[in-house]
Amino acid sequence: MEIFTTTPAFQPSSFPNKKFHSFSPQTISRGMKKSKRFISFHLLHCQKMYVPGFGEASPEAKAANNLHNFFNYIAVKIVLAQLESYNPEAHKELMDFVDRNSLEDADSFCKQLMRESERHKTLALRILEVRSAYIKNDFEWDNLKKLSFKMVEEANIKLMREYVLETSHIEDGK
Numbered sequence: 001m002e003i004f005t006t007t008p009a010f011q012p013s014s015f016p017n018k019k020f021h022s023f024s025p026q027t028i029s030r031g032m033k034k035s036k037r038f039i040s041f042h043l044l045h046c047q048k049m050y051v052p053g054f055g056e057a058s059p060e061a062k063a064a065n066n067l068h069n070f071f072n073y074i075a076v077k078i079v080l081a082q083l084e085s086y087n088p089e090a091h092k093e094l095m096d097f098v099d100r101n102s103l104e105d106a107d108s109f110c111k112q113l114m115r116e117s118e119r120h121k122t123l124a125l126r127i128l129e130v131r132s133a134y135i136k137n138d139f140e141w142d143n144l145k146k147l148s149f150k151m152v153e154e155a156n157i158k159l160m161r162e163y164v165l166e167t168s169h170i171e172d173g174k
Contacts, residue, residue: 071139072106075131079123094123106131 051059076098083091097116103109113124 069104069106071131071135072109072127073103074134075127076103076109078130078134079126090119090123093119097123 057065076094080091080094080098083094097113097120101109101112110124110127113127114121
């Protein structure tokens with residue numbers, strides 16, 4: 001969250017000891033038109049929004065946990081695809097294990113797979129290796145951020161447009 005602050009000309013500090021004024025960018029531009037007493041602007045980076053209900057972990061930590069589980073799912077899919085072409089027997093064993101065990105908790109899945117048998121232990125280690133390599137080398141983190149921003153903005157616009165159309169009784173396309 002960013003807040004614009006104004007510093008009167010007689011205070012040399014960029015963070016005045018005395019009371020400072022917070023304005024939105026619109027208020028600042030209007031204030032500058034009316035008065036010349038504010039001469040410098042400072043952009044302060046304030047604390048982020050408080051998100052209630054995340055006492056045990058931040059929203060980012062929750063998202064990271066979901067991504068961790070998702071990357072395990074991706075790694076299982078990659079290993080299954082690899083095994084299908086060169087080791088059909090191991091492919092069938094891993095498919096049977098996936099059918100019997102949930103992929104929702106990545107670490108629990110891998111722990112159970114390691115304890116199933118020696119052959120399954122090798123498959124589990126391969127999954128761990130693939131998920132690590134995938135997040136380091138192949139996953140497009142910048143694209144994730146761009147797509148997330150885009151999806152939220154497009155969904156917000158769509159919902160607001162639908163609401164305006166619904167409440168104003170304007171037909172779509174007029």
